[in-house]
Amino acid sequence: MFEISPTEWTAILLSLRVAVIATLVATPFGIALAWLLARRDFWGKSLVDAVVHLPLVLPPVVTGYLLLLTFGKRGLVGGWLADHLGIVFAFRWTGAALACGVMSFPLLVRPIRLSIEAVDRRLEQAAETLGAAPWRVFATVTLPLALPGVLAGMVLGFAKAIGEFGATITFVSNIPGETQTISSAIYSLIQTPDGDTAAARLVIISVVLAVGALVAAEVFARRATARLHGQ
Amino acid sequence: MLRVDIQKQLGEFSLTASFTSEGRVTGLFGASGSGKTSLINTIAGLVRPDRGTIVIDGETVDDTAAGIHVPTWRRRIGYVFQDARLFPHLDIRQNLDYGRRMNGLTEDPAQHKRVVDLLDIGALLDRRPGKLSGGERQRVALGRALLSKPRLLLLDEPLGALDESRKLEILPYLVRLRDEAGVPMVYVSHDAAELRQLATQIVMLRRGQVTAFGGVKVLTAGG
Numbered sequence: 001m002f003e004i005s006p007t008e009w010t011a012i013l014l015s016l017r018v019a020v021i022a023t024l025v026a027t028p029f030g031i032a033l034a035w036l037l038a039r040r041d042f043w044g045k046s047l048v049d050a051v052v053h054l055p056l057v058l059p060p061v062v063t064g065y066l067l068l069l070t071f072g073k074r075g076l077v078g079g080w081l082a083d084h085l086g087i088v089f090a091f092r093w094t095g096a097a098l099a100c101g102v103m104s105f106p107l108l109v110r111p112i113r114l115s116i117e118a119v120d121r122r123l124e125q126a127a128e129t130l131g132a133a134p135w136r137v138f139a140t141v142t143l144p145l146a147l148p149g150v151l152a153g154m155v156l157g158f159a160k161a162i163g164e165f166g167a168t169i170t171f172v173s174n175i176p177g178e179t180q181t182i183s184s185a186i187y188s189l190i191q192t193p194d195g196d197t198a199a200a201r202l203v204i205i206s207v208v209l210a211v212g213a214l215v216a217a218e219v220f221a222r223r224a225t226a227r228l229h230g231q
Numbered sequence: 232m233l234r235v236d237i238q239k240q241l242g243e244f245s246l247t248a249s250f251t252s253e254g255r256v257t258g259l260f261g262a263s264g265s266g267k268t269s270l271i272n273t274i275a276g277l278v279r280p281d282r283g284t285i286v287i288d289g290e291t292v293d294d295t296a297a298g299i300h301v302p303t304w305r306r307r308i309g310y311v312f313q314d315a316r317l318f319p320h321l322d323i324r325q326n327l328d329y330g331r332r333m334n335g336l337t338e339d340p341a342q343h344k345r346v347v348d349l350l351d352i353g354a355l356l357d358r359r360p361g362k363l364s365g366g367e368r369q370r371v372a373l374g375r376a377l378l379s380k381p382r383l384l385l386l387d388e389p390l391g392a393l394d395e396s397r398k399l400e401i402l403p404y405l406v407r408l409r410d411e412a413g414v415p416m417v418y419v420s421h422d423a424a425e426l427r428q429l430a431t432q433i434v435m436l437r438r439g440q441v442t443a444f445g446g447v448k449v450l451t452a453g454g
Contacts, residue, residue: 126312130304130309130333131305132333141318145319145320
């Protein structure tokens, strides 16, 4: 029961790699966007907000198909990237990371936005009177004070990314060793006659990873909060 | 030297102020709602005047006719708020050092020691703002503003959030600051007694208008 086969290991490691890359690449964008939504008023803000949340409410298969249309080899963006930068997403693990990044983006942005909104603007003002340029106010006051939210967003995004299934399988299919993550491996296993035990192992592993991520988020948040309250 | 000649409409409230002060401590005196805080925030650059000019130490930081509005962070001012606004994620030492770092000033241990001694905050350096009393926080806020080497120090009711005994604890530090630090100050208060002890010149405000300007004597004239 507890012998993990090489194929399963491949799927686990691939899931981890996809989720880590997706989270790390998405985080800077998430912070920038969260800051814009929290601190700036601009034309089309509600629209941007809606688009960010779209992956949360669209059927994942729709998001995956839209990704395929956009980032596929003949897609508008995908074609350009392949021709000019040699970056290919279609049917590659990078595509899985892109799909997971897009799907987890709303979960990543939301806690960051809330924590930036919670930062006392009077402290930012104080920093300004002490000679800090706007970007340094952000780097030395806003971001450190919003850190619990950033970490919470990253962990939530990671947990979502590691379990993502619908958009990933639509966009990059289910190729063992390239795009077969834990979720798509489970999907394949429960469709094969004697795959039940292997599926059960992967199910346990997903549960462990998800619970681990939530515990980590909690620990980070507590430490950061203690730090911020001047303890 | 500080020269102010501005107009600002804030909703229903209109603020008009014009005065020139050479004094070491210019006291802005008035009841709440008289426009003191709006005026000091305009001097700080946090509020942009609709019309007029502000000159700090010979530099025009606001001139609406010429389209000049120097942002707060480039005004080289210090600002002590009623609520100290220390950075909760930094310890006291880092709070004190913040302005020096942001202004790219070289370390000045002698000045640092002078300010720390003047305000008696040497024992607090390794603590966090959350562990300080209100009076201690306000002293640190004073030190933090001073160590950014401002050419004008703005104080908005720095004793306003403290009870009587704490006020008496801080007041002597402010007097020492006035006599020893050599930085001109603008001091906002609604407390005539406080200003009598500290200010060298008074700008009296009422409903957004300057009603009197002069020595501390104007405080007894009844406004």
